[in-house]
Amino acid sequence: MPFTELAGRVLEAADAAREKRARHDGEQAGPRIVAVDGRSGGGKSTLAQRLADTVPDSAVVHVDDIAWNAPMFGWSDLLADGVLTPLRRGDAVSYRPPAWDAHSRPGSVDVPAGLSLVVVEGVGAGRRELTELIDCLVWVQSDYAEAERLGIARDIALGVNGDAQQTVDFWHRWMAAEIPFLTDDRPWDRATLIAAGTSPHPRGTDEIFVADPR
Structure with a gap:
Protein backbone atom coordinates (compact mmCIF):
# COMPACT_ATOMS: atom_id res chain seq x y z
CA MET A 1 0.00 0.00 0.00
CA PRO A 2 1.13 3.63 -0.34
CA PHE A 3 2.95 4.78 2.76
CA THR A 4 0.40 7.55 3.37
CA GLU A 5 -2.29 4.89 3.71
CA LEU A 6 -0.23 3.02 6.30
CA ALA A 7 0.30 6.25 8.24
CA GLY A 8 -3.43 6.96 8.16
CA ARG A 9 -4.26 3.50 9.53
CA VAL A 10 -1.69 3.87 12.30
CA LEU A 11 -3.06 7.25 13.36
CA GLU A 12 -6.65 5.99 13.26
CA ALA A 13 -5.70 3.05 15.48
CA ALA A 14 -3.92 5.36 17.93
CA ASP A 15 -6.91 7.72 18.03
CA ALA A 16 -9.27 4.82 18.72
CA ALA A 17 -7.09 3.68 21.63
CA ARG A 18 -7.00 7.21 23.08
CA GLU A 19 -10.77 7.56 22.82
CA LYS A 20 -11.27 4.22 24.54
CA ARG A 21 -9.02 5.26 27.42
CA ALA A 22 -10.76 8.60 27.68
CA ARG A 23 -14.13 6.88 28.07
CA HIS A 24 -12.66 4.59 30.72
CA ASP A 25 -10.53 6.91 32.85
CA GLY A 26 -10.77 10.38 31.33
CA GLU A 27 -7.15 10.37 30.11
CA GLN A 28 -6.64 12.42 26.97
CA ALA A 29 -3.86 14.88 27.85
CA GLY A 30 -0.80 13.60 26.02
CA PRO A 31 0.09 12.82 22.40
CA ARG A 32 -0.71 9.67 20.53
CA ILE A 33 2.12 7.23 21.29
CA VAL A 34 3.03 4.71 18.59
CA ALA A 35 5.62 1.99 19.18
CA VAL A 36 7.58 0.66 16.22
CA ASP A 37 9.15 -2.67 17.18
CA GLY A 38 11.08 -5.29 15.24
CA ARG A 39 14.40 -7.05 14.84
CA SER A 40 17.67 -5.16 14.74
CA GLY A 41 18.49 -4.05 11.21
CA GLY A 42 14.91 -4.54 10.05
CA GLY A 43 14.00 -0.96 9.13
CA LYS A 44 12.36 0.35 12.33
CA SER A 45 14.16 3.70 12.39
CA THR A 46 13.28 4.44 8.78
CA LEU A 47 9.62 3.55 9.27
CA ALA A 48 9.40 5.51 12.52
CA GLN A 49 10.81 8.66 10.94
CA ARG A 50 8.50 8.40 7.96
CA LEU A 51 5.52 8.02 10.28
CA ALA A 52 6.59 11.08 12.25
CA ASP A 53 7.10 13.02 9.01
CA THR A 54 3.38 12.65 8.24
CA VAL A 55 2.45 14.75 11.31
CA PRO A 56 3.98 18.23 11.65
CA ASP A 57 3.95 18.33 15.47
CA SER A 58 5.62 14.99 16.14
CA ALA A 59 8.82 13.48 17.52
CA VAL A 60 10.74 10.21 17.46
CA VAL A 61 12.22 8.64 20.59
CA HIS A 62 14.91 6.00 20.02
CA VAL A 63 14.99 3.12 22.50
CA ASP A 64 18.74 2.87 21.87
CA ASP A 65 19.15 6.20 23.67
CA ILE A 66 17.16 5.03 26.70
CA ALA A 67 18.93 1.66 26.77
CA TRP A 68 22.43 3.05 26.18
CA ASN A 69 24.82 1.23 28.56
CA ALA A 70 21.86 -0.25 30.44
CA PRO A 71 21.51 -4.03 30.84
CA MET A 72 20.30 -5.60 27.60
CA PHE A 73 16.50 -5.41 27.70
CA GLY A 74 16.63 -4.37 31.37
CA TRP A 75 15.44 -0.82 30.72
CA SER A 76 11.63 -0.94 30.53
CA ASP A 77 11.25 1.05 33.76
CA LEU A 78 13.52 3.78 32.34
CA LEU A 79 11.36 4.19 29.24
CA ALA A 80 8.13 3.98 31.23
CA ASP A 81 9.05 6.34 34.06
CA GLY A 82 11.37 8.69 32.20
CA VAL A 83 9.47 9.14 28.95
CA LEU A 84 6.10 7.46 28.48
CA THR A 85 4.42 8.30 31.78
CA PRO A 86 5.27 12.03 31.57
CA LEU A 87 4.05 12.09 27.97
CA ARG A 88 0.79 10.50 29.08
CA ARG A 89 0.30 13.39 31.52
CA GLY A 90 0.91 15.88 28.74
CA ASP A 91 4.25 16.95 30.23
CA ALA A 92 7.41 17.83 28.36
CA VAL A 93 10.24 15.32 28.69
CA SER A 94 13.89 16.12 29.37
CA TYR A 95 15.34 12.85 30.58
CA ARG A 96 18.84 11.65 31.31
CA PRO A 97 18.94 7.89 31.89
CA PRO A 98 21.24 6.91 34.78
CA ALA A 99 23.96 5.57 32.47
CA TRP A 100 24.27 8.97 30.80
CA ASP A 101 25.46 10.48 34.07
CA ALA A 102 27.61 7.47 34.91
CA HIS A 103 29.42 7.68 31.54
CA SER A 104 29.33 11.50 31.17
CA ARG A 105 27.19 11.45 28.04
CA PRO A 106 26.06 15.00 27.27
CA GLY A 107 22.52 16.11 26.49
CA SER A 108 19.19 14.48 27.26
CA VAL A 109 16.19 12.81 25.65
CA ASP A 110 13.93 15.78 24.95
CA VAL A 111 10.30 15.76 23.85
CA PRO A 112 8.32 19.02 24.01
CA ALA A 113 4.79 19.21 25.36
CA GLY A 114 1.85 19.77 23.04
CA LEU A 115 2.76 17.29 20.31
CA SER A 116 0.14 15.26 18.45
CA LEU A 117 2.32 12.18 17.93
CA VAL A 118 5.36 10.56 19.49
CA VAL A 119 6.86 7.51 17.78
CA VAL A 120 9.00 5.27 19.99
CA GLU A 121 11.20 2.95 17.95
CA GLY A 122 13.56 0.15 18.84
CA VAL A 123 13.75 -3.52 19.71
CA GLY A 124 11.34 -3.88 22.63
CA ALA A 125 9.56 -0.55 22.06
CA GLY A 126 6.27 -2.43 22.23
CA ARG A 127 7.28 -4.88 24.95
CA ARG A 128 4.55 -6.43 27.06
CA GLU A 129 5.02 -4.35 30.22
CA LEU A 130 4.60 -1.11 28.25
CA THR A 131 1.27 -2.09 26.69
CA GLU A 132 -0.84 0.31 28.77
CA LEU A 133 1.44 3.24 27.92
CA ILE A 134 1.26 3.03 24.11
CA ASP A 135 -1.67 3.53 21.76
CA CYS A 136 -0.59 1.52 18.74
CA LEU A 137 2.11 -1.07 18.03
CA VAL A 138 3.59 -1.60 14.58
CA TRP A 139 5.72 -4.71 14.20
CA VAL A 140 8.32 -4.47 11.42
CA GLN A 141 8.77 -7.98 10.06
CA SER A 142 12.12 -8.73 8.46
CA ASP A 143 14.05 -11.65 7.08
CA TYR A 144 16.59 -12.68 9.71
CA ALA A 145 19.57 -13.03 7.36
CA GLU A 146 18.80 -9.82 5.46
CA ALA A 147 18.32 -7.83 8.68
CA GLU A 148 21.69 -9.15 9.90
CA ALA A 176 22.15 -13.90 21.93
CA ALA A 177 19.99 -11.56 24.03
CA GLU A 178 17.57 -10.26 21.39
CA ILE A 179 16.38 -13.61 20.03
CA PRO A 180 15.26 -15.11 23.37
CA PHE A 181 13.77 -11.76 24.43
CA LEU A 182 11.59 -11.51 21.34
CA THR A 183 10.74 -15.20 21.45
CA ASP A 184 9.38 -14.72 24.97
CA ASP A 185 7.76 -11.30 24.49
CA ARG A 186 6.17 -11.92 21.07
CA PRO A 187 5.26 -8.29 20.29
CA TRP A 188 3.90 -9.32 16.88
CA ASP A 189 0.99 -10.96 18.71
CA ARG A 190 -0.03 -7.54 20.10
CA ALA A 191 0.63 -5.56 16.93
CA THR A 192 -2.05 -3.41 15.37
CA LEU A 193 -0.27 -3.64 12.03
CA ILE A 194 2.64 -5.67 10.65
CA ALA A 195 4.83 -3.91 8.09
CA ALA A 196 7.46 -5.48 5.86
CA GLY A 197 10.91 -4.16 6.67
CA THR A 198 12.58 -6.47 4.15
CA SER A 199 10.82 -8.15 1.24
CA PRO A 200 11.82 -10.18 -1.83
CA HIS A 201 9.06 -8.48 -3.84
CA PRO A 202 9.64 -5.24 -5.79
CA ARG A 203 7.86 -2.13 -4.53
CA GLY A 204 7.81 1.57 -5.22
CA THR A 205 9.80 4.02 -3.15
CA ASP A 206 6.60 5.18 -1.40
CA GLU A 207 5.05 1.75 -0.95
CA ILE A 208 5.12 -0.71 1.92
CA PHE A 209 3.72 -4.19 2.34
CA VAL A 210 1.38 -4.51 5.32
CA ALA A 211 -0.42 -7.44 6.90
CA ASP A 212 -3.35 -7.08 9.28
CA PRO A 213 -2.55 -9.44 12.19
CA ARG A 214 -6.23 -9.95 12.97
Whole structure:
Protein backbone atom coordinates (compact mmCIF):
# COMPACT_ATOMS: atom_id res chain seq x y z
CA MET A 1 0.00 0.00 0.00
CA PRO A 2 1.13 3.63 -0.34
CA PHE A 3 2.95 4.78 2.76
CA THR A 4 0.40 7.55 3.37
CA GLU A 5 -2.29 4.89 3.71
CA LEU A 6 -0.23 3.02 6.30
CA ALA A 7 0.30 6.25 8.24
CA GLY A 8 -3.43 6.96 8.16
CA ARG A 9 -4.26 3.50 9.53
CA VAL A 10 -1.69 3.87 12.30
CA LEU A 11 -3.06 7.25 13.36
CA GLU A 12 -6.65 5.99 13.26
CA ALA A 13 -5.70 3.05 15.48
CA ALA A 14 -3.92 5.36 17.93
CA ASP A 15 -6.91 7.72 18.03
CA ALA A 16 -9.27 4.82 18.72
CA ALA A 17 -7.09 3.68 21.63
CA ARG A 18 -7.00 7.21 23.08
CA GLU A 19 -10.77 7.56 22.82
CA LYS A 20 -11.27 4.22 24.54
CA ARG A 21 -9.02 5.26 27.42
CA ALA A 22 -10.76 8.60 27.68
CA ARG A 23 -14.13 6.88 28.07
CA HIS A 24 -12.66 4.59 30.72
CA ASP A 25 -10.53 6.91 32.85
CA GLY A 26 -10.77 10.38 31.33
CA GLU A 27 -7.15 10.37 30.11
CA GLN A 28 -6.64 12.42 26.97
CA ALA A 29 -3.86 14.88 27.85
CA GLY A 30 -0.80 13.60 26.02
CA PRO A 31 0.09 12.82 22.40
CA ARG A 32 -0.71 9.67 20.53
CA ILE A 33 2.12 7.23 21.29
CA VAL A 34 3.03 4.71 18.59
CA ALA A 35 5.62 1.99 19.18
CA VAL A 36 7.58 0.66 16.22
CA ASP A 37 9.15 -2.67 17.18
CA GLY A 38 11.08 -5.29 15.24
CA ARG A 39 14.40 -7.05 14.84
CA SER A 40 17.67 -5.16 14.74
CA GLY A 41 18.49 -4.05 11.21
CA GLY A 42 14.91 -4.54 10.05
CA GLY A 43 14.00 -0.96 9.13
CA LYS A 44 12.36 0.35 12.33
CA SER A 45 14.16 3.70 12.39
CA THR A 46 13.28 4.44 8.78
CA LEU A 47 9.62 3.55 9.27
CA ALA A 48 9.40 5.51 12.52
CA GLN A 49 10.81 8.66 10.94
CA ARG A 50 8.50 8.40 7.96
CA LEU A 51 5.52 8.02 10.28
CA ALA A 52 6.59 11.08 12.25
CA ASP A 53 7.10 13.02 9.01
CA THR A 54 3.38 12.65 8.24
CA VAL A 55 2.45 14.75 11.31
CA PRO A 56 3.98 18.23 11.65
CA ASP A 57 3.95 18.33 15.47
CA SER A 58 5.62 14.99 16.14
CA ALA A 59 8.82 13.48 17.52
CA VAL A 60 10.74 10.21 17.46
CA VAL A 61 12.22 8.64 20.59
CA HIS A 62 14.91 6.00 20.02
CA VAL A 63 14.99 3.12 22.50
CA ASP A 64 18.74 2.87 21.87
CA ASP A 65 19.15 6.20 23.67
CA ILE A 66 17.16 5.03 26.70
CA ALA A 67 18.93 1.66 26.77
CA TRP A 68 22.43 3.05 26.18
CA ASN A 69 24.82 1.23 28.56
CA ALA A 70 21.86 -0.25 30.44
CA PRO A 71 21.51 -4.03 30.84
CA MET A 72 20.30 -5.60 27.60
CA PHE A 73 16.50 -5.41 27.70
CA GLY A 74 16.63 -4.37 31.37
CA TRP A 75 15.44 -0.82 30.72
CA SER A 76 11.63 -0.94 30.53
CA ASP A 77 11.25 1.05 33.76
CA LEU A 78 13.52 3.78 32.34
CA LEU A 79 11.36 4.19 29.24
CA ALA A 80 8.13 3.98 31.23
CA ASP A 81 9.05 6.34 34.06
CA GLY A 82 11.37 8.69 32.20
CA VAL A 83 9.47 9.14 28.95
CA LEU A 84 6.10 7.46 28.48
CA THR A 85 4.42 8.30 31.78
CA PRO A 86 5.27 12.03 31.57
CA LEU A 87 4.05 12.09 27.97
CA ARG A 88 0.79 10.50 29.08
CA ARG A 89 0.30 13.39 31.52
CA GLY A 90 0.91 15.88 28.74
CA ASP A 91 4.25 16.95 30.23
CA ALA A 92 7.41 17.83 28.36
CA VAL A 93 10.24 15.32 28.69
CA SER A 94 13.89 16.12 29.37
CA TYR A 95 15.34 12.85 30.58
CA ARG A 96 18.84 11.65 31.31
CA PRO A 97 18.94 7.89 31.89
CA PRO A 98 21.24 6.91 34.78
CA ALA A 99 23.96 5.57 32.47
CA TRP A 100 24.27 8.97 30.80
CA ASP A 101 25.46 10.48 34.07
CA ALA A 102 27.61 7.47 34.91
CA HIS A 103 29.42 7.68 31.54
CA SER A 104 29.33 11.50 31.17
CA ARG A 105 27.19 11.45 28.04
CA PRO A 106 26.06 15.00 27.27
CA GLY A 107 22.52 16.11 26.49
CA SER A 108 19.19 14.48 27.26
CA VAL A 109 16.19 12.81 25.65
CA ASP A 110 13.93 15.78 24.95
CA VAL A 111 10.30 15.76 23.85
CA PRO A 112 8.32 19.02 24.01
CA ALA A 113 4.79 19.21 25.36
CA GLY A 114 1.85 19.77 23.04
CA LEU A 115 2.76 17.29 20.31
CA SER A 116 0.14 15.26 18.45
CA LEU A 117 2.32 12.18 17.93
CA VAL A 118 5.36 10.56 19.49
CA VAL A 119 6.86 7.51 17.78
CA VAL A 120 9.00 5.27 19.99
CA GLU A 121 11.20 2.95 17.95
CA GLY A 122 13.56 0.15 18.84
CA VAL A 123 13.75 -3.52 19.71
CA GLY A 124 11.34 -3.88 22.63
CA ALA A 125 9.56 -0.55 22.06
CA GLY A 126 6.27 -2.43 22.23
CA ARG A 127 7.28 -4.88 24.95
CA ARG A 128 4.55 -6.43 27.06
CA GLU A 129 5.02 -4.35 30.22
CA LEU A 130 4.60 -1.11 28.25
CA THR A 131 1.27 -2.09 26.69
CA GLU A 132 -0.84 0.31 28.77
CA LEU A 133 1.44 3.24 27.92
CA ILE A 134 1.26 3.03 24.11
CA ASP A 135 -1.67 3.53 21.76
CA CYS A 136 -0.59 1.52 18.74
CA LEU A 137 2.11 -1.07 18.03
CA VAL A 138 3.59 -1.60 14.58
CA TRP A 139 5.72 -4.71 14.20
CA VAL A 140 8.32 -4.47 11.42
CA GLN A 141 8.77 -7.98 10.06
CA SER A 142 12.12 -8.73 8.46
CA ASP A 143 14.05 -11.65 7.08
CA TYR A 144 16.59 -12.68 9.71
CA ALA A 145 19.57 -13.03 7.36
CA GLU A 146 18.80 -9.82 5.46
CA ALA A 147 18.32 -7.83 8.68
CA GLU A 148 21.69 -9.15 9.90
CA ARG A 149 23.41 -8.17 6.66
CA LEU A 150 21.91 -4.68 6.70
CA GLY A 151 22.44 -4.17 10.43
CA ILE A 152 26.10 -5.15 10.40
CA ALA A 153 26.80 -3.04 7.31
CA ARG A 154 25.11 -0.05 8.98
CA ASP A 155 27.05 -0.45 12.23
CA ILE A 156 30.37 -0.84 10.42
CA ALA A 157 29.65 2.34 8.44
CA LEU A 158 28.77 4.21 11.63
CA GLY A 159 31.74 2.80 13.56
CA VAL A 160 29.64 2.52 16.71
CA ASN A 161 30.96 -0.87 17.86
CA GLY A 162 34.62 -0.77 16.88
CA ASP A 163 36.20 -2.14 13.73
CA ALA A 164 34.53 -4.58 11.34
CA GLN A 165 35.33 -7.72 13.34
CA GLN A 166 34.37 -6.11 16.64
CA THR A 167 31.09 -5.04 15.06
CA VAL A 168 30.32 -8.57 13.90
CA ASP A 169 31.22 -9.96 17.34
CA PHE A 170 28.99 -7.41 19.07
CA TRP A 171 26.13 -8.20 16.71
CA HIS A 172 26.22 -11.87 17.67
CA ARG A 173 26.41 -11.05 21.39
CA TRP A 174 23.41 -8.80 20.91
CA MET A 175 21.48 -11.52 19.05
CA ALA A 176 22.15 -13.90 21.93
CA ALA A 177 19.99 -11.56 24.03
CA GLU A 178 17.57 -10.26 21.39
CA ILE A 179 16.38 -13.61 20.03
CA PRO A 180 15.26 -15.11 23.37
CA PHE A 181 13.77 -11.76 24.43
CA LEU A 182 11.59 -11.51 21.34
CA THR A 183 10.74 -15.20 21.45
CA ASP A 184 9.38 -14.72 24.97
CA ASP A 185 7.76 -11.30 24.49
CA ARG A 186 6.17 -11.92 21.07
CA PRO A 187 5.26 -8.29 20.29
CA TRP A 188 3.90 -9.32 16.88
CA ASP A 189 0.99 -10.96 18.71
CA ARG A 190 -0.03 -7.54 20.10
CA ALA A 191 0.63 -5.56 16.93
CA THR A 192 -2.05 -3.41 15.37
CA LEU A 193 -0.27 -3.64 12.03
CA ILE A 194 2.64 -5.67 10.65
CA ALA A 195 4.83 -3.91 8.09
CA ALA A 196 7.46 -5.48 5.86
CA GLY A 197 10.91 -4.16 6.67
CA THR A 198 12.58 -6.47 4.15
CA SER A 199 10.82 -8.15 1.24
CA PRO A 200 11.82 -10.18 -1.83
CA HIS A 201 9.06 -8.48 -3.84
CA PRO A 202 9.64 -5.24 -5.79
CA ARG A 203 7.86 -2.13 -4.53
CA GLY A 204 7.81 1.57 -5.22
CA THR A 205 9.80 4.02 -3.15
CA ASP A 206 6.60 5.18 -1.40
CA GLU A 207 5.05 1.75 -0.95
CA ILE A 208 5.12 -0.71 1.92
CA PHE A 209 3.72 -4.19 2.34
CA VAL A 210 1.38 -4.51 5.32
CA ALA A 211 -0.42 -7.44 6.90
CA ASP A 212 -3.35 -7.08 9.28
CA PRO A 213 -2.55 -9.44 12.19
CA ARG A 214 -6.23 -9.95 12.97
